[in-house]
Amino acid sequence: MDVVAWITAASLGAWVWLLLCRGFFWRTDLRLPPRGEPGDWPDVCVVVPARDEAAVLPDSLPSLLAQDYPGRAEIFLVDDGSSDGTGEVARALAARHGGLPLTVGSPGEPPAGWTGKLWAVRHGIGLARARDPEFLLLTDADIAHEPDSLRELVAAARAGGFDLVSQMARLRVASRWERLVVPAFVYFFATLYPFRRIAKKGSRTAAAAGGCVLLRAEAAERARIPDAIRQAVIDDVSLARAVKRSGGHIWLGLAERVDSVRPYPRLADLWRMVSRSAYAQLRHNPLVLLGTVLGLALVYLVPPAAVCVGLAAGSAPTALLGALAWAVMTATYCPMLRYYRQPLWLAPLLPFTAFLYLVMTVDSAVQHYRGRGAAWKGRTYARPDAVPEQQ
Incomplete structure (x- = not known):
């Protein structure tokens, strides 16, 4: 004993x-930092990588189309080889709901050394650069935004001088297993990456939540995003580390008005x-x-x-x-x-x-070790030769 x-x-x-x-890490009161109305609203391009997301797009894409943003904003949805008509569903939703302009692109299959999502993000950023935006909003296809979400993100980035502002979307908690597992998922994430340390200059702690990342276009170019992290399976943390290593100022907190609509009803x-x-x-x-x-x-x-x-x-x-x-x-x-x-x-x-x-x-x-690691939507990614997540 x-x-x-x-x-x-x-x-x-x-x-x-x-x-x-x-x-x-256990405190949950960290929200978007203080923000005021910018003197001018910068141009923003929204990049949405999407693979086989036809089922969730009707619950998420209209919220992006309906963004109440005073400046110029445009959406680029990148159909990453979907087999369920994701691109067609996106075009139909844009025609039905109107709102922000939507462009649907497709980059084809990713080459060796790239994950599918980051290859799609690369294509979307390439399309966006023709518009020369000041900010890029990288958001997943299963994320729904309140109408003022983009406005609040940009205001926070401008007021705080941040190169990256990310919000941990509130995940769905409807089923029994979601209630048991999902809050713990965010709790464990915050244990690994305490949010308060992320925004501190000089701190090595860096992380982002891939569902909602507002990224300054200049910072993305300086950090070579996404090329520098092209093999990353945990792409959001890798992105934040790359931006911070290149001298960027980043922020991560919990969201109040950004939600994931993807269901996880079963433990499996x-x-x-x-x-x-x-x-x-x-x-x-x-x-x-x-x-x-x-x-x-x-x-x-x-x-x-x-x-x-x-x-x-x-x-x-x-x-x-x-x-x-x-x-x-x-x-x-x-x-x-x-x-x-x-x-x-x-x-x-x-x-x-x-x-x-x-x-x-x-x-x-x-x-x-069975060769089935990092499998997602029909793709399996082997261990990269050089792991980009290292600090």
Whole structure:
């Protein structure tokens, strides 16, 4: 029991450190920075890569077409080899709803060394450059924007002098599994990339949320976006790192008026979402995988296990240490549940969700070594020769 108690004490110590020394990652009050009306509204081009998105476009594209933006804005939807008529659906929606001008392009199959999404983004940015915009809004096909979204993003970028402003879209939480897994997904992301550190100049922490990225065109050219990250599976984090390395000032926060409309009704759907890129996040390194598994176990699984073991063995110190660590964990998760408007009784279940993520991560590695890693919509991406996510 002494060994168990010491391991549990280490878990509690880890939680105290996370609570106080990890950029207050658990707070969810970081929204768009202060902004005022610019003296002039710059030109913006919206780039939307889309592959087999006909089902979600009716719930997302009209929100882009309806943007209430005082300056000149135009949408470029890039049909990335869809087989479901994505391009035709986009044109029909534009004809029906009107609003911002829409151009639908298609770059063909990506060459070796490119992911499909970034090849589509490259094509869209190429089309946009003919308009010489000051900003590019990179947004996914499943993201719905409130009418003032573009206006607010541009105002924040101008007021703060940011080269990149990104919002973590509020993901859908309708099914039982979405309620259990989705808020934890954003919580774990914020643990890895504390939002408050991202905007600090001199900080090495860099991340963005690919669903909503406003990028200064000059910064994109300076950072060689997307060519410099063409192999990246986790393209949003790679993009932010490239912009920050090139001297750009970036910002990431939670969204109030930008939402994902993509459903993940079953556990299998969420499993694919996580496992397709989890091992890439670990740079395809078995030792990093082992450290991650041990770290997840120590931080998330030890506290409830220690409570059970301590009570069963009559070890009050072990049970108490486990309960304290579990209580801190639960408290840090509550703000994310409130943000997602979910009941707080889900907070003590975080260890179970963390266990699911642990298994998903291991499965991601297994699929990688079976040659099926980073599979998405009919494409599988092998380990790149040079991993662009490195700092």
